[in-house]
Amino acid sequence: MTQYAALIYEQGDPDWSTLDTPEKQQTMAEYGAFGATVAAVMRGGAALYPTTTATTVSVRGGKGGEVVTTDGPFAETKEVLTGFYLFECADLDEAVSWAAQIPAAWTGRVEVRPVIDFGALAG
Amino acid sequence: MASEYAALDRLVRVEGPRVLATLVRTTGSWQLAEDAVQDAVVRALEVWSRDGVPPEPRAWLTLTARRRAIDLLRREAARGGKEAAAAALAELLDAPLPDQSVVRDDLLRLLFTCCHPALPLEAQTALALRTLCGLTTGEVARALVVSEATMAKRLTRARRKITIAGIPYRAPEARDLPDRLRGVMVTIYLLFNEGYHTSTGDDPLRRALTDQAVRLAEMLRDLLPDRPGPLGLAALLHLIDARRPARLTVDGDLVRLADQDRSQWNRAEIETGLRLLGTALRRSAEQPDPYVVQAAIAACHDLAPTWAQTNWAAIVSWYDVLLRLEPTPVVRLNGAVALAELRGPDAALVELETIDGLTDYLPWVAARAQLLARAGRNREAQEAYAAALSLPSNDATRRELARQLAELMPPVHTNVAVDHEPACIHAERWPPDRSGESANHGTSA
Numbered sequence: 001m002t003q004y005a006a007l008i009y010e011q012g013d014p015d016w017s018t019l020d021t022p023e024k025q026q027t028m029a030e031y032g033a034f035g036a037t038v039a040a041v042m043r044g045g046a047a048l049y050p051t052t053t054a055t056t057v058s059v060r061g062g063k064g065g066e067v068v069t070t071d072g073p074f075a076e077t078k079e080v081l082t083g084f085y086l087f088e089c090a091d092l093d094e095a096v097s098w099a100a101q102i103p104a105a106w107t108g109r110v111e112v113r114p115v116i117d118f119g120a121l122a123g
Numbered sequence: 124m125a126s127e128y129a130a131l132d133r134l135v136r137v138e139g140p141r142v143l144a145t146l147v148r149t150t151g152s153w154q155l156a157e158d159a160v161q162d163a164v165v166r167a168l169e170v171w172s173r174d175g176v177p178p179e180p181r182a183w184l185t186l187t188a189r190r191r192a193i194d195l196l197r198r199e200a201a202r203g204g205k206e207a208a209a210a211a212l213a214e215l216l217d218a219p220l221p222d223q224s225v226v227r228d229d230l231l232r233l234l235f236t237c238c239h240p241a242l243p244l245e246a247q248t249a250l251a252l253r254t255l256c257g258l259t260t261g262e263v264a265r266a267l268v269v270s271e272a273t274m275a276k277r278l279t280r281a282r283r284k285i286t287i288a289g290i291p292y293r294a295p296e297a298r299d300l301p302d303r304l305r306g307v308m309v310t311i312y313l314l315f316n317e318g319y320h321t322s323t324g325d326d327p328l329r330r331a332l333t334d335q336a337v338r339l340a341e342m343l344r345d346l347l348p349d350r351p352g353p354l355g356l357a358a359l360l361h362l363i364d365a366r367r368p369a370r371l372t373v374d375g376d377l378v379r380l381a382d383q384d385r386s387q388w389n390r391a392e393i394e395t396g397l398r399l400l401g402t403a404l405r406r407s408a409e410q411p412d413p414y415v416v417q418a419a420i421a422a423c424h425d426l427a428p429t430w431a432q433t434n435w436a437a438i439v440s441w442y443d444v445l446l447r448l449e450p451t452p453v454v455r456l457n458g459a460v461a462l463a464e465l466r467g468p469d470a471a472l473v474e475l476e477t478i479d480g481l482t483d484y485l486p487w488v489a490a491r492a493q494l495l496a497r498a499g500r501n502r503e504a505q506e507a508y509a510a511a512l513s514l515p516s517n518d519a520t521r522r523e524l525a526r527q528l529a530e531l532m533p534p535v536h537t538n539v540a541v542d543h544e545p546a547c548i549h550a551e552r553w554p555p556d557r558s559g560e561s562a563n564h565g566t567s568a
Contacts, residue, residue: 002289091291092241093299114288 003043003115004087004095009079010108013050016082030103038087038098045085079108086115131171134180135164136257142184143254144229145221146192148292150211153282155195156188157254163188164257182220189215230255231294231346234339238307239290246281247310248317253278255342256335258328266328266335267317304347308356308414311339315360319367320517333364344399351407354399355415361396362421365389377519381430393425416445420461435465452478453486453546460490468497485514486546489524496531504531 019025035042051073060066073080085102089095092112099110139160146156163184177183193215200208221229237250245267252263264274284290295303318332337360344353369387370378378384400422403415420441427433442458455478463471472494481487492507508528512521 004289089289091289093291093295095289096241 001088001090002095003117004089004092004099005113005115006045006085006087006095006099006102007081007111007113008083008085008102008104008108009111010082010104011079013052013080014082015050016047017049027103034101034103037101038085041087041089041094041098043086043088045083047083048081050082051080082108128168128172131168131176134176135167135184138181138184139164139257140233140255141181141226141230142188143257144233145185145226146188147233147254148229149214149218150192150196151207151292152211153254153285154279155192155199159188159192159195160184161259162191181226185220189218227346228294230342232292234307234343234346235294235303236285236290236292238303238310239285240303240306241288241290242281242284244310244313246277246284248314249274249277250281251310251314251339252332252335255339258335262328265326266332268326268329304350304352307343308340308352311336311343311356312360312414314339315364319363319370333360333367336360337364349406351403351410351412352414354403354406355412355418358396358399358403359414359418359421361392361399362418362425365392365396365425371519375519377523379523380424385428388425396425397422411444411448413445413448416441416448420445433464435461439465452481453484456481456484456487456490457546460494463494463497468494472498483514484546485511485516485520488514489520492524493527496527501531 014024016024016028019028054071054073056070056073058068060068082104085098087095087098089098092114095112099105099112102110104110142163143156143160146159147153150156150159166187167180167184171177171180193212196208196212196215200212233254234251237254238247242250249263249267252258252266253260258266260275260278261271263278264271267274269277294300315333315336318330318334318336321329321332337357340353340357340360344357347353365388366380366383368389369383369385372378396418400415400418403412403418407415420438423434423438423441438461439458442454442461446454446458456475459471459474459478462474472491475487475491475494478487488507488511492504492511495501495504495507505528508524508531511524512528516524
């Protein structure tokens with residue numbers, strides 16, 4: 001079994017902490033339904049506040065150097081990371097079939113990436 | 124002797140991939156299975172050319188590859204004591220020789236995994252040539268015009284993605300089959316196109332890409348005999364490939380379909396294509412298939428004794444069907460070009476101008492130039508030719524366009540035939556973006 005991160009990208013930097021429109025309420029209900037279906041393979045996940053609350057950190061000059069914090073995400077992009085799920089699946093096809101059921105995939109994109117299992121690499 | 128060796132070479136290139144398909148499944152490792160089969164193939168060529176071909180060449184190859192795989196696995200197990208290696212070893216030691224249906228299922232697994240949509244298109248074609256056509260890494264590199272080091276890297280990256288991302292070694296379920304099958308057919312079609320649009324100066328391996336693509340199409344048809352798509356694809360590739368002998372001059376210049384010496388066309392291959400097309404049309408009578416329709420269009424050309432005697436009405440109606448199935452700008456372009464023969468250049472130009480998004484697409488710009496010339500709108504035609512020549516293309520195409528432009532220079536000229544080699548309908552997917560790696564064409568160090 002492999003763990004897959006399903007990284008959710010959406011346009012327009014939505015704020016999922018307030019369900020201030022009927023569309024958002026509708027979508028959140030879809031997420032609720034999805035969560036119930038996917039429960040068996042879900043190992044984690046989170047929804048993120050919008051990028052206006054994000055802080056990007058880098059250390060100039062490498063380890064021990066000057067900590068540089070800037071507002072917002074690293075790059076100005078149309079699509080922003082708004083959340084993720086962690087699935088445990090037999091193979092990529094299964095992970096993709098779950099990812100396709102994430103409501104954001106219907107309007108935005110979901111990137112599926114295998115998660116490194118450091119334990120297995122060491123063994 | 125040389126021809127005997129060629130026959131042996133053909134035999135191992137047919138049997139090798141079958142042995143590989145099963146070995147990938149039993150060992151779970153592409154690299155190991157490829158190494159083992161490569162080794163067995165080299166030994167087969169050596170031993171068979173000396174002692175003759177054994178009564179069951181596939182069994183010989185299977186056992187030899189398996190012994191090699193067992194050696195490699197033992198070494199791996201001794202190094203890291205990996206459980207996976209031990210499990211594969213146990214399975215290999217006990218496994219019976221795969222029968223025909225196992226080989227068939229394994230080949231399907233190999234085919235669909237090579238063409239998995241999670242792999243970049245350029246990795247799909249490379250993997251297909253390496254594993255399904257039995258080419259060495261060096262041969263794949265030459266065929267696709269990249270350096271061997273680049274190709275080795277590309278193949279390694281593809282195998283690594285299959286392993287790490289967990290691309291399953293399996294044929295798709297019925298629900299996913301139509302989509303996945305379309306992907307496989309696009310890959311084969313593009314591979315064919317890559318070889319077909321190669322001129323004479325290029326490596327023979329590169330020109331042989333069309334043969335490899337035809338082989339893959341035949342393999343797909345053989346594996347999925349009930350589907351009209353693979354039948355149509357095989358028919359289409361045969362019907363186009365049959366014209367290859369007349370397609371280029373000795374200097375490597377393009378000869379337009381209108382000007383080709385049809386006596387040079389490969390009649391036997393046309394017959395093969397027509398036979399496949401007949402079956403495909405019967406199978407898809409209820410539900411037309413884009414490849415079958417394209418094969419029907421190709422057949423109209425192949426059956427016409429001369430350009431002038433081509434059944435344009437039939438071709439235009441087939442394009443109407445194709446447009447319903449694939450309403451893309453490129454299909455509309457090809458349809459418009461055919462319309463010019465039925466209704467004249469003005470009608471075609473009207474249609475051409477309504478197609479969006481192709482103004483930087485060479486086949487569109489060139490077709491427009493040619494139609495303008497035929498309509499006697501010479502000044503506009505000259506501008507259009509200039510625009511076409513400013514777009515990136517290959518030398519043969521450029522020379523042909525320049526020749527047509529030169530012919531236009533005298534003021535009266537009305538009979539410039541349009542190139543009826545239809546533009547590749549998957550053009551937007553090829554060539555793939557190679558910005559991620561250095562495409563060393565042997566011109567720089």
